[in-house]
Amino acid sequence: MTLLITLSLVLSALGLSFAFYRQFSDAARDDLRGRALLLRDGGFDLSDAQALSGAVLSAARITLIAPDGNVLFDSQSDAETMENHSARAEVRAALENGAGESRRFSDTVGEETIYYAVRLSDGSVLRLAETEKSIFALFGGALAPVIVAILITLIFCEVLAGRLTRRIIAPLAALPDGDAESAYDELAPVLRTIARQREHIAAQLNELRERTETEGAIMENMTEGVVMLGKEGRILSINRAAAAIFGAETDMRGRGMLQLTRDLELLNHASGALQGSRGEMSLEHGGRTYRAYCSPSAGSGALLLFLDITERAYAETMRREFAANVSHELKTPLTSICAAAEMLAGGMVRAQDTDAFYARIKTESSRLIALIDDIIKISRLDEGAALERLESVDMASLAAEVAKSLEESARTHEVTLAVTGGGTVRGVRPLMYEMLYNLADNAVKYNVPGGSAEIAVRREGDCAVITVTDSGIGIPEEAQQRVFERFYRVDASRSKKTGGTGLGLAIVKHIVASAGGEIRLKSRLREGTAITVILPDARG
Numbered sequence: 360m361t362l363l364i365t366l367s368l369v370l371s372a373l374g375l376s377f378a379f380y381r382q383f384s385d386a387a388r389d390d391l392r393g394r395a396l397l398l399r400d401g402g403f404d405l406s407d408a409q410a411l412s413g414a415v416l417s418a419a420r421i422t423l424i425a426p427d428g429n430v431l432f433d434s435q436s437d438a439e440t441m442e443n444h445s446a447r448a449e450v451r452a453a454l455e456n457g458a459g460e461s462r463r464f465s466d467t468v469g470e471e472t473i474y475y476a477v478r479l480s481d482g483s484v485l486r487l488a489e490t491e492k493s494i495f496a497l498f499g500g501a502l503a504p505v506i507v508a509i510l511i512t513l514i515f516c517e518v519l520a521g522r523l524t525r526r527i528i529a530p531l532a533a534l535p536d537g538d539a540e541s542a543y544d545e546l547a548p549v550l551r552t553i554a555r556q557r558e559h560i561a562a563q564l565n566e567l568r569e570r571t572e573t574e575g576a577i578m579e580n581m582t583e584g585v586v587m588l589g590k591e592g593r594i595l596s597i598n599r600a601a602a603a604i605f606g607a608e609t610d611m612r613g614r615g616m617l618q619l620t621r622d623l624e625l626l627n628h629a630s631g632a633l634q635g636s637r638g639e640m641s642l643e644h645g646g647r648t649y650r651a652y653c654s655p656s657a658g659s660g661a662l663l664l665f666l667d668i669t670e671r672a673y674a675e676t677m678r679r680e681f682a683a684n685v686s687h688e689l690k691t692p693l694t695s696i697c698a699a700a701e702m703l704a705g706g707m708v709r710a711q712d713t714d715a716f717y718a719r720i721k722t723e724s725s726r727l728i729a730l731i732d733d734i735i736k737i738s739r740l741d742e743g744a745a746l747e748r749l750e751s752v753d754m755a756s757l758a759a760e761v762a763k764s765l766e767e768s769a770r771t772h773e774v775t776l777a778v779t780g781g782g783t784v785r786g787v788r789p790l791m792y793e794m795l796y797n798l799a800d801n802a803v804k805y806n807v808p809g810g811s812a813e814i815a816v817r818r819e820g821d822c823a824v825i826t827v828t829d830s831g832i833g834i835p836e837e838a839q840q841r842v843f844e845r846f847y848r849v850d851a852s853r854s855k856k857t858g859g860t861g862l863g864l865a866i867v868k869h870i871v872a873s874a875g876g877e878i879r880l881k882s883r884l885r886e887g888t889a890i891t892v893i894l895p896d897a898r899g
């Protein structure tokens with residue numbers, strides 16, 4: 360606005376100066392022409408120089424020029440010293456046409472002189488001249504007032520524009536918090552559009568916030584580790600599970616993968632995912648086994664997913680070992696049965712030894728049947744079978760049944776078996792019987808002559824606690840962590856003598872786990888063993 364006002368004032372001053380100058384210049388020229396014609400046609404004696412110089416035309420310069428250009432008279436200069444004027448434009452025009460005019464500008468004094476000449480009857484030329492200020496001098500004289508006017512106008516406009524601008528801007532500045540529709544009707548469509556856009560943006564922000572919070576909650580509560588990489592390979596996000604896997608901080612945004620792991624294979628898979636190829640690998644870290652999946656993401660980055668497969672890998676290892684152990688355990692009695700049968704069929708056995716061979720076949724067959732029964736039991740437990748037939752089981756009466764079933768075995772091993780306490784638990788009765796039977800059977804078989812075994816049942820809060828103790832041979836400390844593994848035997852030769860399959864305690868462990876219970880073992884070599892089972896949901 361300041362530049363516009365200044366330019367307007369300057370151009371106005373220039374325009375007015377030019378207009379006035381043209382008007383004054385034309386008026387001066389007309390005045391000179393009128394006076395020249397008056398002198399020529401008014402009956403003045405032009406030969407009398409004194410009379411001519413004292414005429415009413417004293418304001419103008421009068422020059423009388425002979426037809427040859429010599430100056431005869433000049434009212435302001437000595438005619439004898441003046442040069443020949445025949446070459447002057449106005450003189451030449453007057454001699455040729457009867458009248459002529461011209462203008463000459465002086466740079467030194469900044470003035471312009473107007474000349475008008477007429478031819479007289481005797482052929483001489485009468486010239487009148489008048490000097491006036493040039494347009495530049497005229498504008499220069501008006502420059503100071505113009506500058507003052509500009510300054511005053513600018514100050515006034517500055518104050519007024521400031522107030523008007525504040526009044527105009529005030530409703531617009533209130534747009535984020537208020538409504539300016541009442542202030543400017545012209546802005547109503549714009550304001551309605553802005554209001555709709557604000558509502559749309561607010562809805563999008565809320566949706567984005569909810570989505571971000573949901574994704575954040577999912578990421579943080581996932582048991583799987585998740586790492587998101589940007590297109591430059593820097594970490595965009597890492598959840599708590601992934602940070603725990605690598606022992607890193609949860610806030611690693613902007614850092615490189617080398618600050619997370621030094622595993623070369625994982626780094627290569629991550630680099631491949633950034634280039635658009637998928638990959639997966641197994642990762643051993645911190646004593647755990649993980650399956651790492653590296654996939655490219657839609658935003659030119661990569662997504663790394665880490666699944667903890669430790670239990671699955673352990674189960675797979677156990678299944679392989681179980682299959683190998685089953686093959687070995689089945690092969691041993693079958694080999695013995697086959698060898699005895701071949702010897703009997705080939706007539707290679709003496710008559711008096713036949714009964715011993717038949718007894719051996721019977722023993723190995725019984726062992727084979729027991730082994731198959733235990734394998735079937737543990738397989739059904741792995742599949743979660745028979746867990747739907749829950750009922751209230753009196754553990755004390757069930758322990759008494761087990762003790763009665765083991766009376767003959769206890770007498771054979773010279774072991775005293777007792778049952779104490781009471782308590783009820785909700786479970787599957789055949790499985791509870793199988794659990795107690797295996798524990799008590801071990802307490803009898805792996806005891807010493809004259810030893811004792813006890814099945815004690817008691818309640819602790821809402822749990823039933825069954826403890827089977829014996830005064831037998833005990834379990835070495837290094838073997839106590841493995842006795843619940845399938846086919847594991849502390850003393851293989853003794854187990855075979857007692858008819859053990861190596862699956863008894865593994866079955867017990869499965870039964871307790873299926874019931875949501877806990878099993879504990881305490882043993883000292885040659886002092887005895889105590890196995891405690893804690894089952895929840897005790898009744899009565």
